[in-house]
Amino acid sequence: MRVSFSYAFILLAFILVTGCGSTNSSTSSVFSNLATQGSSSTSEGTEAVAESENNHIATYLSMAVLALHEANGFEAGEEFPPESKAFLAKHAHLFPATGDKVKEAQQLVDQNVQPKHINKNISKYHATMIQDKGTVLSIEEEEIPEVGTISVLHVVNDEEDSYQVVYLGALDIYEDDTVEFVGVPTLLSGFDNVSGGYTNSIIMAGSYVGKSAN
Template structure:
């Protein structure tokens, strides 16, 4: 969730890069000598027919576990960017903005709609800077028979002052999100481009997807066959941390604390909620954690603040995991994982969370800097006045 806005900005900025690539490859040709009017009409008709035939031809690109087709006249953008699985650009665009397509694959368990909503909200808030201005979501449509959705948007490419239609096809295989992004100038989109965009989307397929995932037992020394009611949340945290934090691991002290107090993760009954409150060390706040987290890895702490982001995901029947990001009363960033739904809690609500600190976490923010955060396993969460 944290990286989605940054990741989407990266994807859309590819459109700018691809346009630049096309401009560099264009060449200027001498105009042909004038011919009689009758001959001009005849040749133009023939040329238009040939151009349409070429324009409608497609070429298939096959990656390691995906494939899609694109107009045969488009060229490989030859971008040396590891995150890009494929990118093609029209070298013969009629205007300053070059039509292009790119595919990026991101490890994500989000649904297509969740990923698209986060993307649209971020860019509508100005995350695209000077290059992606006046971003406006036009439409989102789920694809009923697939774990997929299409996000359509319009923005102004600031460098060229060009109106652009962006179409992004989000496809999830449960472990990764495939984001196929197609950008057209509005004029080109309205003059045949829309049909080409749809053809590219219709051609996209995932084949034999196989992703390496972090070992969920790297910390706890157990395996999936040993999952119990007592260690379920501890194992979940042990699985999440290596994915979210490079070289990260759940400390054994935190693991043992969660297992020992498993009825508190989450605390859903009045009795367990009272016990969770009683476990809180009232002398500790986030300032202590940011100074040195190690003394508090097996203590319950309490933090309060405004919700920056919140996302719930049902990972199995009857099992929902909530990821929540707050900025607390000391302006510190806190991320939490909670093994239940949070009811009516929404972004910008003021909440109080109780839980056990697990590790430090750092991520790039939309301003280009780095935000340091503490990641917690949450016992209780509630709205507070």
């Protein structure tokens, strides 16, 4: 049931290197404008920068999710759910959630949502935080220009539900670790596994991933 994510990272790196130049220049222009504006304008400029950074995080995660979905074998052109992207932008400070922010992320979790609900109709949960735990079957991380480290984990819970978690940052997590994670379900995906069968998966935009005591 293992799968390699390297192709997803290669595709994502290409997208970001070729498509983010204008984003950086627009951010730089905002900072340069701050130096010549008064205090009220500075406040407005700071808000604009924060909003831009939030949108960047949502964009990076959406690109990574779509690249992974395509690497799984699906055709290019799938739309990233607008509800998920809006949620990621609104709560960008929780992607990733570390330190005190972990509790804030966990407080947003809808404990009633289970994989069976997501598999039945994921569109109802594109702007919902969920939480689960399971065994890490594989994990890869890659340094992406313009973004930093992105990690992708394949996690299976006790009921054999399969998740692919995309996380912005490095993790002290390894194969066979038991982890807890919090995130937003974005796409239903799947891939051919090494046993000759097919594994259905839920691609998550990861907020928190940590080792579980159980």
